[in-house]
Structures are given as C-alpha cells and as structure tokens.
Amino acid sequence: MKSSNTVWHCATVTRERREAQxxxxxxxxWFTGLSGSGKSTxxxxxxxxxxxxxxxxFVFDGDNVRHGLCGDLSFSEEARSENIRRIGEMSKLFINAGVIALTAFISPSHEDRQKVRDLVGDDFIEIYCDCPIEVCEERDVKGLYKRARAGEIKEFTGISAPYDVPRSAEIVVDTSGSLSLDDCAETIIACLKARGVWL
Incomplete structure (x- = not known):
C-alpha cells in the first residue's frame, strides 16, 4: 500500500556519490535465525x-526497533510481517544513504524475507544463523523459551509458531559454538569482499 498524492523526490547527492565518499x-x-541463535551478537x-x-x-536490532519505529506492533503473524516490511523499507533508505545496514531479526517467514529481497535487490545478503533449538534454549538469557514451553507466550517461533529455514541464503554460519565468533564474522566479510563492496 502506498500513500496517495506523493511523488518521490530525487536527491542531488546520489547513492553513488555517497558510496564514493x-x-x-x-x-x-540480513541476519535471520531462531531466538538465541546469536543474530544480534x-x-x-x-x-x-x-x-x-x-x-x-548501522545495526537494526529486533528488540531495539520495537522501542520506537515498531513500538505499536504486537507479535501476531500480521504484525510481525508489518515489522519486517518496515525494516525492509528502512534498510532500502539506508542503502541510498551509502550505509551498510545490518539487521538482526528472527524474520521467520520465507515470504516476508523474500519481499525484502525483492525490494532491496542484489544488495540483499541473507545470513542464516544456523543453531539447533536445543542450544538456543540452553542460552535462553531472556527466559522466553521457558515461558513459551509453559504456554505463557503464544506464537513463539520454534515452539508454537514455525520458522522457515532459508532456502538460498547467501551465507550460512554455524552459530552453535562449533565456530568462533571471529570465524563467523570473517566468513561474512569475505563474502562482502568477493561481492566487491570495497571500492
């Protein structure tokens, strides 16, 4: 849905000029994975x-954006889709600003992630933080899994709501602990270098 009676204003300072600078x-x-898989970290x-x-x-963190930009949204399936839509639109603006935007969201729906991929295009790099749910539950620093298992949190991804494992993520990193944080990061940076991010 788009606002009516609006026209996109083209800036004189272009994305290309910002990137050159x-x-x-x-x-x-786009970091995706179960709660506790290490996306934000x-x-x-x-x-x-x-x-x-x-x-x-700039990092868009799932919890942080719900303190403001998405503070009006619940955790229903529809609201979570709207949450991802807003972040996708914000990420697109940051691309035009010449910034490398990092987003850390469970974003459980393949359809929602695909919409952001379609919006952003070739600049979208999906990073799947692959971690068994058992390990995620062991980490459970927020106590969310325990509450979900007790039925206190409805529609909790991995317990009472599905997570669509990425079908063709550009990067898959094992965040269960078998690789160091530095190894995971270097894998991502190597991908950026291979894609010619540095001018």
Missing part, C-alpha cells in the same frame, strides 16, 4: 569489524 558500496546484511561483532575498516554501518 565512503570508499565502499552499501548493502543489507554476530551482527554487532561484524559491525565492529567493519567500523574498524572505516565503513559506514
């Missing part, structure tokens, strides 16, 4: 590395 191309690194770790390399970055 930054020395790197913009992209969306890895996204922030990768951002630290990229920041150290002089890159313009």
């Amino acid at each position: 930054n020395g790197h191309r913009s992209a969306v690194l 890895l996204a922030h770790y990768v951002e630290e590395k990229l920041h150290g390399m002089g890159c313009r970055t």
Whole structure:
C-alpha cells in the first residue's frame, strides 16, 4: 500500500556519490535465525569489524526497533510481517544513504524475507544463523523459551509458531559454538569482499 498524492523526490547527492565518499558500496546484511541463535551478537561483532575498516554501518536490532519505529506492533503473524516490511523499507533508505545496514531479526517467514529481497535487490545478503533449538534454549538469557514451553507466550517461533529455514541464503554460519565468533564474522566479510563492496 502506498500513500496517495506523493511523488518521490530525487536527491542531488546520489547513492553513488555517497558510496564514493565512503570508499565502499552499501548493502543489507540480513541476519535471520531462531531466538538465541546469536543474530544480534554476530551482527554487532561484524559491525565492529567493519567500523574498524572505516565503513559506514548501522545495526537494526529486533528488540531495539520495537522501542520506537515498531513500538505499536504486537507479535501476531500480521504484525510481525508489518515489522519486517518496515525494516525492509528502512534498510532500502539506508542503502541510498551509502550505509551498510545490518539487521538482526528472527524474520521467520520465507515470504516476508523474500519481499525484502525483492525490494532491496542484489544488495540483499541473507545470513542464516544456523543453531539447533536445543542450544538456543540452553542460552535462553531472556527466559522466553521457558515461558513459551509453559504456554505463557503464544506464537513463539520454534515452539508454537514455525520458522522457515532459508532456502538460498547467501551465507550460512554455524552459530552453535562449533565456530568462533571471529570465524563467523570473517566468513561474512569475505563474502562482502568477493561481492566487491570495497571500492
């Protein structure tokens, strides 16, 4: 759905000019996986590395955006889809700003992730944080799995709601603990280099 009576205003400072000034191309690194799979931890770790390399970055964290941008949304299936739609649109704006946007969201629906991929295009890099639910439950620092098992949280991904494992993620990292955080991050940065992110 689009607003009526609006026309897109084209900026004189283009994405290409911003990227040239930054020395790197913009992209969306979309981290997806179960709660407790390490999405936020890895996204922030990768951002630290990229920041150290002089890159313009920003992390959209699932919990953080619900304090403001998506604070009006529930956790129903429809609301979660709207949550992902908003982040997709925000990520697209950040691409135009010449920024490498990192997003850490469960984003359980393949359909929702595909919509963002279609919106963003070739700049979308899906990163699946592959971690068994047993390990995620052991981590459970927020106590969410325990509450979900007790029936206190409805529609909880992996317990009472499905998670669609990515069909063709650009990057799959084992975040169960068999690889170090640094190894996972280097895999992602190697992918960015291979895609010619640095100018």
